[in-house]
Amino acid sequence: MARQNQAAPAKSDPPFPTAACINEVQYIFFCVRQLTDQEHVLFGAEDLRVAIKAPLVPGRHMYRYRYCNNVEISNSVATQAYCCLLTETWSTHQTGMFLTFGSLLRKECKPHRMSMT
Numbered sequence: 001m002a003r004q005n006q007a008a009p010a011k012s013d014p015p016f017p018t019a020a021c022i023n024e025v026q027y028i029f030f031c032v033r034q035l036t037d038q039e040h041v042l043f044g045a046e047d048l049r050v051a052i053k054a055p056l057v058p059g060r061h062m063y064r065y066r067y068c069n070n071v072e073i074s075n076s077v078a079t080q081a082y083c084c085l086l087t088e089t090w091s092t093h094q095t096g097m098f099l100t101f102g103s104l105l106r107k108e109c110k111p112h113r114m115s116m117t
Contacts, residue, residue: 021066021083028086028093029054029112031068031078032105047102050074053094054081068114073097084109 021027032051035043039050050073054066068081074097082105084090089108105111 024086026086028084028090029066029068030082030084030090030093030105030109031055031071031073032080032082032100032102033073033076033078034102036076043099045101048099049080049102049105050076050097051082051093051100051105052078052097068112078114080105081112081114082109083112 021029030051031054032049035048035050039048052071052073054068055071057065057067068078071078084105085108087108089104
């Protein structure tokens with residue numbers, strides 16, 4: 001219980017913006033999570049990950065402010081963030097959710113720090 005003049009705990013962290021992939025002509029920023037147990041049974045691959053392009057921070061008009069903390073990807077929260085060179089491999093993933101291999105992300109992209117609750 002918060003007392004007078006004490007801060008009450010926040011329900012969730014505000015977006016934690018990143019400038020990891022400022023040049024969106026050359027880079028793309030993804031929020032990633034592991035498969036749930038149900039998805040794991042469905043797809044069967046050990047190294048699969050679910051990813052989306054990182055959303056813009058609300059209220060910011062500049063494209064470079066994207067974030068991954070508290071971003072939901074099909075009812076689960078993103079646990080990883082990656083900055084990828086916008087190659088043929090990644091250029092088709094501008095919208096929507098997609099499956100990719102963790103080993104491919106680790107090989108072709110740079111992991112990025114994200115604030116976790």
